[in-house]
Amino acid sequence: MKYEPVIGIEVHAQLKTESKLFCGCSTGFAAAPNHHVCPVCLGLPGTLPVLNRKAIEYVVRTCIALECEVSPASRFARKNYYYPDLPKAYQISQYELPIGRNGKLTVRAGGKEKTIRIHRIHLEEDAGKLVHDASGGSCVDYNRTGIPLMEIVTEADVRSSEEAVAYLTSLRSILQYIGVCGANMEKGEMRCEPNISVRPVGAEEFGTKTEMKNLNSFRAVRLGVDFEIERQIDAIENGERIVQETMRWDEATQTTQTMRSKERAHDYRYFPDPDLVPVEVSASVLELIRAKAPELPEPRRVRFISQYGLPEYDAEVLTGSKAMADFFERAAAIHNDPKAVSNWIMTELMGCLNESGKTIDECAVTAEDLTALLELMGKGVISARMGKDVFKDMFATGRPPAEIIKDKGLEQLNDETAISDAVEKVIADNPGPAADFRAGKKQAAGFLVGQVMRQTGGKANPKIVGRIIEEKLLSE
Amino acid sequence: MKLTREEVREVAYLSRIEMTDDELDRMTGQLGAILDYADMLNELDLEGVEPTSHVIPMKNVMREDVVKESCGVEKALMNAPDRFGDFFRVPKVIDEGEGH
Ligand SMILES: [Zn+2]
Numbered sequence: 001m002k003y004e005p006v007i008g009i010e011v012h013a014q015l016k017t018e019s020k021l022f023c024g025c026s027t028g029f030a031a032a033p034n035h036h037v038c039p040v041c042l043g044l045p046g047t048l049p050v051l052n053r054k055a056i057e058y059v060v061r062t063c064i065a066l067e068c069e070v071s072p073a074s075r076f077a078r079k080n081y082y083y084p085d086l087p088k089a090y091q092i093s094q095y096e097l098p099i100g101r102n103g104k105l106t107v108r109a110g111g112k113e114k115t116i117r118i119h120r121i122h123l124e125e126d127a128g129k130l131v132h133d134a135s136g137g138s139c140v141d142y143n144r145t146g147i148p149l150m151e152i153v154t155e156a157d158v159r160s161s162e163e164a165v166a167y168l169t170s171l172r173s174i175l176q177y178i179g180v181c182g183a184n185m186e187k188g189e190m191r192c193e194p195n196i197s198v199r200p201v202g203a204e205e206f207g208t209k210t211e212m213k214n215l216n217s218f219r220a221v222r223l224g225v226d227f228e229i230e231r232q233i234d235a236i237e238n239g240e241r242i243v244q245e246t247m248r249w250d251e252a253t254q255t256t257q258t259m260r261s262k263e264r265a266h267d268y269r270y271f272p273d274p275d276l277v278p279v280e281v282s283a284s285v286l287e288l289i290r291a292k293a294p295e296l297p298e299p300r301r302v303r304f305i306s307q308y309g310l311p312e313y314d315a316e317v318l319t320g321s322k323a324m325a326d327f328f329e330r331a332a333a334i335h336n337d338p339k340a341v342s343n344w345i346m347t348e349l350m351g352c353l354n355e356s357g358k359t360i361d362e363c364a365v366t367a368e369d370l371t372a373l374l375e376l377m378g379k380g381v382i383s384a385r386m387g388k389d390v391f392k393d394m395f396a397t398g399r400p401p402a403e404i405i406k407d408k409g410l411e412q413l414n415d416e417t418a419i420s421d422a423v424e425k426v427i428a429d430n431p432g433p434a435a436d437f438r439a440g441k442k443q444a445a446g447f448l449v450g451q452v453m454r455q456t457g458g459k460a461n462p463k464i465v466g467r468i469i470e471e472k473l474l475s476e
Numbered sequence: 477m478k479l480t481r482e483e484v485r486e487v488a489y490l491s492r493i494e495m496t497d498d499e500l501d502r503m504t505g506q507l508g509a510i511l512d513y514a515d516m517l518n519e520l521d522l523e524g525v526e527p528t529s530h531v532i533p534m535k536n537v538m539r540e541d542v543v544k545e546s547c548g549v550e551k552a553l554m555n556a557p558d559r560f561g562d563f564f565r566v567p568k569v570i571d572e573g574e575g576h
Contacts, residue, residue: 017541024544033562038547054541075530082492084566130569139563142552267490277534 003198003236005229006206007158008119009167012191013150013181014126015058020146021125022049022092027148029187033141041146043088049275055148058180059099059123060281060289062150065174065296066118068103070286076123076276079268084140085128093151095270098122099281105174106298109166116167117155124149150181156206158194161225165218168192173297177322185217194225197242198232207232208242212256214249224249228256300325308338317346323360330367335374344370348388352395364398365391373401380461381405382412413459416468419452422460423468426451437473445469479508 017027023040040047063070077095103118126149128142152171158164172190175181182189197209212228215221227249232242247256295303297319304315304325319325328345332338349370353363373394377387382405393404405411413419426448427434436444445466452465484504488495495503546552549562558565 019541019543024539024542025546026543032549034549034552034564035562036546037549037552038544042552050537050539052541053538056538073535080490084564084569131563132569135560135563135565137558137560137565137567138569139560139565141563267486269490272530274530277530277532277537279538280535 001237002201003229003233004201004203005159005225006156006197006199006209007160007164007225008156008195008209009154009158009164010193010195011152011168011171012193013062013152013175013183014189015055015148015150015180016182017052017054017058017148019052021052021055021123021148022146025146031143033139034143036143037145041087042142049092051276051279052148055123056099056279056281057289058148059121059150060286061178061293062152062175062180063100063103063121064286064290064293065178066100066103066105066121066152068100068118068121070100070281071097072282073097073278073280074099074122075278076273077270078273079124079270081268083127084138085130085145087128087142087145091125091127092273092276093124093270094122096272099279105167105170107163107166107170109160109163114157114163114166116157116163119153119155121150121152124151156195156197161222161229164194164225165222168218168221170297173320173322177297177300178294185215188216192221194221196225196228196232198229198236207236208244210242210244211246212249213246213259214251216251220249220251223254224256227254231256297322297325304328308332308342310338310342314339314342314346317350318342321360327360327367331371334368335371337374340374341371344374344391348391349395352392356395363395365394369394369400376401376405380412380414382410383462386410386412411459412461413456414461414464416464419456419460419464420468420472422452422455423448423465423472426455427469427472434473437469479504479511 014027019025020027020036020041023038025036025038025041028036040049060070062068074094074097076092078090079093079095080090082089098120100121101119103121104115105118106113106115108114126144126147128140128145131139131141154167158167168190172183172185175183175190184190185192192215193211193213194215195209195211197207199205199207210228210232212224215224228247235242246259248259249256301315301319304310304319305312308315310318317324318328324345327349328338328341331341331345335341349360349363349365352358353360370391373387373390376382377384382390386405390401390404390410393399393408394401397404430448430451433444433447437448448469449462449465452460452469453462481500481504484500484507485495488500488503553559553562553564556564
């Protein structure tokens with residue numbers, strides 16, 4: 001029998017606010033344990049949470065980008081459970097009346113367009129961190145407690161690991177574009193939990209689904225989802241039943257394992273949080289946020305094609321990350337040859353980034369330096385081949401190209417007299433090839449040019465060399 | 477609405493409250509009486525009335541995204557029953573999480 005996977009994806013995105021969701025504690029990364037805590041996020045009695053305005057703005061901005069309906073009124077609920085990472089014994093979340101509903105995101109997977117519907121977007125607080133192996137007990141750090149998380153839940157529209165990765169890639173890019181989330185999966189800024197089931201092709205009914213955690217990279221998502229699909233199909237073929245449970249992706253063994261969990265079903269007893277009043281996003285506030293909304297990847301891709309005349313492929317690669325697209329536009333504003341800028345970014349710059357494992361944000365070359373290099377090549381100060389070496393040096397040291405060229409004495413030799421002298425010497429030393437060229441053997445020119453380049457330490461402008469050789473040999 | 481002893485036992489478990497059989501019986505009766513009392517509301521015609529989620533007529537109480545000094549790790553840990561360095565120490569947790 002043929003099976004079809006049915007996948008829904010839950011993403012938790014950490015919002016890029018300075019302070020926590022309900023108190024003024026810093027959201028800063030890598031603080032010593034329990035240094036970013038206060039009575040509010042520690043859940044001490046007598047404290048009151050006060051909502052961070054920026055977090056609401058960020059969620060609304062995301063709702064707009066994902067074409068969601070924004071609820072005019074939304075409210076917070078308590079999700080109740082006991083666990084040491086949750087000091088209040090409830091998490092402030094949203095249940096009824098989330099901020100956003102019924103959105104969509106269209107992605108490209110396997111050469112086809114696919115629209116994935118967004119079920120809901122809501123705001124909640126993160127829990128603390130448990131360290132299990134320190135002291136015979138368990139150790140708790142509440143720095144993360146109360147950091148704003150945005151939960152984005154799709155409908156079960158995803159049909160393959162490829163579509164899952166395409167959705168996550170596109171979502172990450174959008175979150176980065178609108179500046180609400182760093183969206184680095186390795187750093188845990190964006191956590192993804194797919195739920196997966198399989199059913200015979202053509203069946204209407206959904207199979208039993210499992211949820212998967214600990215997928216910390218796009219690669220892990222692809223491998224983990226494929227593994228779980230295979231595991232479920234094998235189980236069904238062997239006459240076993242799929243149990244609804246949470247699986248954990250194990251990076252070391254590249255397999256999924258059942259997470260131990262309490263035998264009783266979860267019952268979170270959600271109820272409206274009486275400490276927090278409702279949030280109303282009025283039509284005028286919505287318009288204000290919409291007006292400030294930055295350009296999204298897809299419209300920008302289309303604009304790159306029309307405004308700069310770039311090929312589809314270039315436009316897609318460059319707009320894949322906001323930082324890369326910004327870099328291109330800064331450079332294209334200075335240097336009036338967008339395709340040349342694009343070529344250099346896509347081959348030299350991206351090559352260096354790949355090789356060094358750096359991101360564009362960590363790159364020492366500025367858009368101004370890149371365009372300066374292009375100008376120097378355009379003026380014939382250095383050859384294109386030299387340009388590539390200079391670029392590598394710029395990438396490694398962050399120095400401007402003119403300085404590197406001067407220090408290393410790489411300037412192209414354009415002085416006609418000097419080149420003429422070198423050509424005369426080469427002709428005198430190589431009477432055979434010179435005679436061949438005079439007799440009409442054009443390929444002899446290549447040899448002669450090569451000799452002149454050698455004479456001048458590779459610095460002579462090859463175009464001028466070729467012209468002078470022709471002048472000297474053919475005008476006699 | 478009739479509250480059962482099993483429902484009370486389940487709610488007690490979820491709230492981590494240990495109860496003797498006697499206490500369960502007493503609570504079933506007392507909580508049941510409270511629910512029955514609230515049930516009187518169902519006799520009213522509430523057609524078209526929005527459920528109350530909040531008794532104070534306020535909305536949009538928010539703060540700006542500004543960092544305030546935290547209370548300091550010593551104050552934070554002051555009332556902790558046990559600590560390990562700057563961590564709170566709790567009995568070893570074997571469950572891998574509630575899947576929240
Ligand atoms: Zn705090």
